[in-house]
Amino acid sequence: MSRLVDAIFICSSVIFNISVSALYIATKFGDMLLVQVCGGIVISLIVPFTITLLGYVWEKAGKRAIISHVFILFYLFLELFLDYILRIPFREILAIHVPYIIVFYAALFSMIAVSFEKSRKMGFVVTATFLILVGCLLYYLLPI
Numbered sequence: 001m002s003r004l005v006d007a008i009f010i011c012s013s014v015i016f017n018i019s020v021s022a023l024y025i026a027t028k029f030g031d032m033l034l035v036q037v038c039g040g041i042v043i044s045l046i047v048p049f050t051i052t053l054l055g056y057v058w059e060k061a062g063k064r065a066i067i068s069h070v071f072i073l074f075y076l077f078l079e080l081f082l083d084y085i086l087r088i089p090f091r092e093i094l095a096i097h098v099p100y101i102i103v104f105y106a107a108l109f110s111m112i113a114v115s116f117e118k119s120r121k122m123g124f125v126v127t128a129t130f131l132i133l134v135g136c137l138l139y140y141l142l143p144i
Contacts, residue, residue: 005055006118010126012048013111015041017129021136028140043084046076065117068110075107108133 019041026034053069078100082090090096108130116123 002055002059005052005059006122008048008055009052009118010115010122012045012052013115013126014129016045016111017108017126017133019045021129021133024133024136024140039083043076043080046073046080049073049076062117065114068114071103071110072107075103078103 019038023035023038023042026032026038049069049072053066053073056065056069082088082096082100090100112123112126112130115126
């Protein structure tokens with residue numbers, strides 16, 4: 001069961017990074033339908049990350065893996081709450097956006113940390129998709 005839970009976690013992390021990357025590109029091009037699809041994919045990852053959290057708790061995994069999952073799920077539920085339930089333009093409100101960004105990167109680095117803990121090779125894969133995400137974010141932010 002441990003390898004299955006690890007595989008679900010790694011795949012979910014890669015899907016998360018690629019979906020957020022695609023979301024940045026879609027936003028840059030103004031494709032709101034693709035933004036909604038990518039956002040839906042990100043939010044739907046609540047399910048596999050919850051399954052992996054329960055799997056790691058069942059296996060009595062280390063505290064780092066469990067605390068990292070808490071950061072990841074906290075970010076996903078925060079995203080769900082702010083973007084899909086409240087539907088407020090929180091990215092324009094600095095007092096909300098700055099803590100949101102901190103939680104976002106805590107979740108990203110948690111994915112990388114747990115991935116390296118489970119498999120060095122897969123840790124590099126998750127890190128590579130994180131770097132793609134950062135590249136897409138820069139492309140989105142720069143006036144090109």
